[in-house]
Amino acid sequence: MALNYIWIGFFLVAFIVGLSRLLFFGDTGVFSEMVNSTFDTAKTAFEISLGLTGVLTLWLGLMKVGERGGVVNALSRLMNPFFSRIFPGLPSGHPAYGSITMNITANMLGLDNAATPIGLKAMEEMQQTNPDKETASDPMIMFLVLNTSGLTILPVSIMVFRAQLGAADPSDIFLPILLATYFSTLAGLFSVAMFQRIRLLNPVVLAYLLGITLLVAAIILYFSTLSREEIMAISSVASNVILFCVIILFISLALFHKVNVYESFIEGAAEGFKVAVKIIPFLVAILVSIGVFRASGAMDFLTDGIRQFFEWFGVNTDFIGALPTALMKPLSGSGARGMMVDAMTTWGADSFVGRVACTVQGATDTTFYIIAVYFGSVGIKKTRYAVTCGLIADFAGIVAAILLAYLFFH
Numbered sequence: 001m002a003l004n005y006i007w008i009g010f011f012l013v014a015f016i017v018g019l020s021r022l023l024f025f026g027d028t029g030v031f032s033e034m035v036n037s038t039f040d041t042a043k044t045a046f047e048i049s050l051g052l053t054g055v056l057t058l059w060l061g062l063m064k065v066g067e068r069g070g071v072v073n074a075l076s077r078l079m080n081p082f083f084s085r086i087f088p089g090l091p092s093g094h095p096a097y098g099s100i101t102m103n104i105t106a107n108m109l110g111l112d113n114a115a116t117p118i119g120l121k122a123m124e125e126m127q128q129t130n131p132d133k134e135t136a137s138d139p140m141i142m143f144l145v146l147n148t149s150g151l152t153i154l155p156v157s158i159m160v161f162r163a164q165l166g167a168a169d170p171s172d173i174f175l176p177i178l179l180a181t182y183f184s185t186l187a188g189l190f191s192v193a194m195f196q197r198i199r200l201l202n203p204v205v206l207a208y209l210l211g212i213t214l215l216v217a218a219i220i221l222y223f224s225t226l227s228r229e230e231i232m233a234i235s236s237v238a239s240n241v242i243l244f245c246v247i248i249l250f251i252s253l254a255l256f257h258k259v260n261v262y263e264s265f266i267e268g269a270a271e272g273f274k275v276a277v278k279i280i281p282f283l284v285a286i287l288v289s290i291g292v293f294r295a296s297g298a299m300d301f302l303t304d305g306i307r308q309f310f311e312w313f314g315v316n317t318d319f320i321g322a323l324p325t326a327l328m329k330p331l332s333g334s335g336a337r338g339m340m341v342d343a344m345t346t347w348g349a350d351s352f353v354g355r356v357a358c359t360v361q362g363a364t365d366t367t368f369y370i371i372a373v374y375f376g377s378v379g380i381k382k383t384r385y386a387v388t389c390g391l392i393a394d395f396a397g398i399v400a401a402i403l404l405a406y407l408f409f410h
Helices: 002-025 030-069 071-086 096-108 112-127 138-148 156-164 170-196 203-223 228-256 261-278 280-295 298-312 318-328 333-347 352-363 367-377 386-409
Strands: none
Touching (some): 002 030, 030 071, 030 112, 030 228, 030 261, 030 280, 071 096, 071 228, 096 138, 112 138, 112 261, 112 367, 138 170, 138 367, 138 386, 156 170, 156 333, 156 352, 170 203, 170 352, 170 386, 261 280, 261 367, 280 298, 280 367, 298 318, 318 386, 352 386, 367 386
């Protein structure tokens, strides 16, 4: 229901802003831009779905191999004490635990191509225990919000963009992003826990959270001792090595357990095309509404309003130039990436605005895109409080990113 109102709201606000530009400023081209944006974003949505087809086919096939080889069950047992407490709606030992673990791990390592198919597999497995097939269950919402918080250890793509645009030290945003995305994840976890009345002050939950915190701290300490070139090299190599090792591990364990690897892969891969086709209407719906919102000028209007608000209170507004990236991030990953590149191109890769934009880009994931893809893949129409908690995580990550940018770069 929340997504329904938000979707309609994008169109209504875009219409009001566009009509105002036409009547008061004589902008006769505004509605042409808005209509053109519907075609462009619909095409983009289809291209994204088409591009996912191959990746989904590959990774759902590998997931089937891993499942029959015992990897998923092993991961499930490892994380079961923690996940059974934050996913109380899932039965103990459910296969979704393994997929959830692998998805979150892939996201942390910046392996987006691997994370999405595994995440869709997790949603499919959770849907099997969902009593209302059109309404998001509690475990689905927790999983989705943990995804939208975008916990990332290796923001390789952002560092690559910074290097291409001439940053003297492309990796200088590494620590702020790592801290900001961690705060975002904690905010998402706590917000869902409040809605679902999950008791987080539990020795097991606290032990896992403390362990993850120490791991994050150790990674921060290690990378802070490295040069820019070393960070870039290690980040890139580690991501690819880990990804290929996962593939080899799946195949090796399947062979050890005498599983027919090829047939298992084909069986799982056949699901990939079906899932890719299924998400097209959901993706078109959300991306078209976002495109119209942007084309109308509503995003610029909102940015100017926020600038005036902070100026009225005498707050430093140097970060405002990066605000389009922050506002676009929950709506469109590619749009936010474009805003980030535009900020670095306009202000400079090593400018304060450029660094804020990069930190914001890495702080959270794209809430509405994830909702459209993940819920759409299993036919969920009623999202309940998923959007609210996802936006809470986004807001916490964006605020943390801006404050950390002031701390590190201003």
